[in-house]
Amino acid sequence: MSDTFDLPGGSMASRPVHFIWLLDCSGSMGVNGKIAELNFAIREAVPEMQSAARSNPGATLLVRAVSFASGASWHIDEPTPVDQFTWEDLHTYGGTDMGAAFRLAAGALQTPPMPQRALPPVLALVSDGQPTDDWRAGLRAVDDTPWGRRAVRVALAIGDDADKSMLKEFLANPELEPLQAKNPRQLAAAIRWMSTAVKAASTPKADGAGPVQAPPPVALDKGEGEDPIW
Amino acid sequence: MVNGMLAPGQTLVTEEGERVKVAEMFGSGGQGEVYRVHTRKGDRALKWYYPQLADARQRQILDGLIGCSWSDDRFLWPQTVVVDPDGRHPGFGYLMNVRPDRFHDLPALFRREPELAATTQRTLIMAALHTVEAYRALHGKGIAYRDINWGNIFFDPRTGDVLVCDNDNAVFEGEDAGVTGTMDFMAPELVRGDHGGRPGIQTDLHSLAVLLFLLLMNHHPLEGALALRIRCMDEKARKKLYGTDPVFLYDPGDARNRPVPEEQQTVVATWNALPPLLRDLFVQTFTDGLRHPARRVREGQWRDALSEVLDTICLCASCGRQNLTEPEGPAPRCWGCGNRVDLPPRLQLTTGTATSRSRPRSLRLGPQARMYVHHLAVEAERHDFTAVVAEVTEHPRQRGRFGITNRSADRWTARRADGSVHEVDPGRTVALSTGLQLEFGGGAEAVVRD
Structure with a gap:
């Protein structure tokens, strides 16, 4: 019996969904304030993420983040319940060692630390450039874990210089394309949409209309003094 | 922002x-x-x-x-x-229209969030009843909803009122349209993608039954031991669980998917507290009805069973908790304290005349029990819990003496077991006694049984 409810039984059983942001902090992300825009977009997407998680009582959303530049490190290493999740700003620090980020994620996707039972994890990759290390080996490490293989994957290319074919390889589904953001509004919309990928991991729509396959909601540029070009 | x-x-x-x-x-x-x-x-x-x-x-x-x-x-x-x-x-x-604040989403109820703590067994059954009647009204117009799930019904924990949202995927039966639903709620034939399977009223009935099970049992009807064996609940696993090999938790002929009590205590507790009348409907719709869409429980069956169960909710004399009871059955043990629930006297009601005479139904006469307009109709269009026609009340000066008060606009006739006949005008009360017969007019009548 639940403590406050005068009803038999307790709350609905749920499974964890591990959500891992993999975020590019290379030097180029510092150009034209892209890293600031990314920080802003993620912070702004938190309520959206919380609301997506709230809509499924059968899932418990836990969020972490890896940053990569010269090497990679856990920006938030504790799987944090989304209701307690707050965003600390990322800072740029060098190259684009995406392979190192994949290897960190692969370590987290072993059992343990993953529990015996869960919903598919979500890997959300954001990058504006070309990887500078052996990203293929890192991606193989992800694919070699049972949870990594089953992960729901979303990817976002910022600007025109991102390696889109590499991002497509990360998605590992020929029908999916990485998202593309060419201005702050598109970035905000794409990050917001990626944040709700928990829905695809926890309550898939049978016709494939879940957030992973659907194109992102396009926020139209209202041209209110924002620079349309980066 | x-x-x-x-x-x-x-x-x-x-x-x-x-x-x-x-x-x-x-x-x-x-x-x-x-x-x-x-x-x-x-x-x-x-x-x-x-x-x-x-x-x-x-x-x-x-x-x-x-x-x-x-x-x-x-x-x-x-x-x-x-x-x-x-x-x-x-x-x-x-x-x-804007959704009024009193309506809360079902996921919050399923998580037992504090702002829904006013929910009771009674308001849950009322919500189930209103949900069934709402979809019955929709289906009666030939419209299929096609995506019934926990995201599109909202609920008032105090009154049990419901509000159906996201109606923009509903279509007239037979029309083609895109959305085929949320997998956990989809009929197995749609999950499997059977040739000729398309979302419609018959598949809505499966989704509705899943929703009712979640509402009353706070657990998915197909997620027992077989689900616990799945490590990663991905799309492939869900297809098997809901589509190619669906097994009801309490399938009498297949025990593979029984809940595991150590890990799935909620459904064990809620199912134990559910009267057989409702259990039987869930068994029918999630065994025969899984394989044969035509054998799914229809809204009318749900409505009648839920309405009867609502009329026979009894308070435990030891702990005061609301217990669902079997309308004509023996007293259950209280789900809260384990003591046997004392069943109050019941009113046996019949409506209609001659060929349209209904079978008798029971209403337990606990303190504050109420009769509504739908009790007097042969087949009510909907249950309106503001339309009170009678109410059990305590004598204003003689504590412990109960009667039934006429809250309708019509005069009743009461016949006591000793043969005396009394008229009960609106606002007046007749003392409850064994064998008391009441005529409400229009062929509706009742007798008080011990």
């Missing part, structure tokens, strides 16, 4: 040419965003579709639904199409 597709202050226009002004965003979903808008007639909610989903087919569905001009307070029905007069925002949306 969250950036949406529309900007606050922006003006849009309805099909009738009325201007509406966009205010704040309420939220976003799989198909679009919902905003508050100011209109001449007051605030409304606007659902604005993502551009790639605002296609001709969706527009056609909407036009059909708006054409019904259905004003039923249980539905947030589409009222009119809205577009951007300047053409800067391609696509369209539609207006509906």
Whole structure:
């Protein structure tokens, strides 16, 4: 019996969904304030993420983040319940060692630390450039874990210089394309949409209309003094 | 503030040419965003579709639904199409009423969030009953909802009232349309993608049964031991669980998917507290009905069973908790304290005349038990719990003496076991006694049994 409810039984059983942001902090992300825009977009997407998680009582959303530049490190290493999740700003620090980020994620996707039972994890990759290390080996490490293989994957290319074919390889589904953001509004919309990928991991729509396959909601540029070009 | 597709202050226009002004965003979903808008007639909610989903087919569905001009307070029905007069925002949306604050979403109930703590066994059964009647009304108009799930019903924990939202995927039976539903709620034939399987009223009945099970049992009907064996609950696993090898938790002929008590205590507790009348319907719809869509439990069956169970909720004399009881069955043990529940006397009701005579139904006469207009009708269109016609009350000066008070506008006739006949005018009360017969008019009558 639940403590406050005068009803038999307790709350609905749920499974964890591990959500891992993999975020590019290379030097180029510092150009034209892209890293600031990314920080802003993620912070702004938190309520959206919380609301997506709230809509499924059968899932418990836990969020972490890896940053990569010269090497990679856990920006938030504790799987944090989304209701307690707050965003600390990322800072740029060098190259684009995406392979190192994949290897960190692969370590987290072993059992343990993953529990015996869960919903598919979500890997959300954001990058504006070309990887500078052996990203293929890192991606193989992800694919070699049972949870990594089953992960729901979303990817976002910022600007025109991102390696889109590499991002497509990360998605590992020929029908999916990485998202593309060419201005702050598109970035905000794409990050917001990626944040709700928990829905695809926890309550898939049978016709494939879940957030992973659907194109992102396009926020139209209202041209209110924002620079349309980066 | 969250950036949406529309900007606050922006003006849009309805099909009738009325201007509406966009205010704040309420939220976003799989198909679009919902905003508050100011209109001449007051605030409304606007659902604005993502551009790639605002296609001709969706527009056609909407036009059909708006054409019904259905004003039923249980539905947030589409009222009119809205577009951007300047053409800067391609696509369209539609207006509906704003969901009042008293309605909460079901996921919050399932998580037992504190703001829904007013929920009781009674309001849960009432919510189930209202849900069934709402979909029955929709299906009666030949409209299939096609995506019944926990996200589109809202519920008032104090009254059990429900509100059905996201009606813009509903279509007339037989019409083709895109959405095929949320997998956990989908009929097995749709999950499997059987040839010829398409979402419609018959598949709605499966989704409705899943929703009712979740509402009353707080657990999915197909997720027992077999689900616990699955480590990663991905799409492939769900297809098996809900589509190719679905097994009901309490399938009498297949025990593979029984709940595991150590890990699934909630459903064990809720199922134990459920009367056989409702258990049997769940067994039917999730065994035979899984394989044979025509054998799924229909809304009328749910309605009658839920209505009877509602009338026989009894309070435990030891701990005061509400217990569901079998209408004509023995006293259960209280789910809270384990003591045997004392069953109060019952009123056995019959309605109709001659060939339309109903079979008798029972109403337990606990303190504050009520009769409503639907008790006097042979087949009520809906249950309205504001339409009280009678009520068990305590004598104002003689404590412990109970009677039944006439809250209707009609005079009743009461016949006591000693043969004496009394008239009971509106507002008056007749003492409860064994064998007391009451005539309410229109063929509705009742007798008090021990």
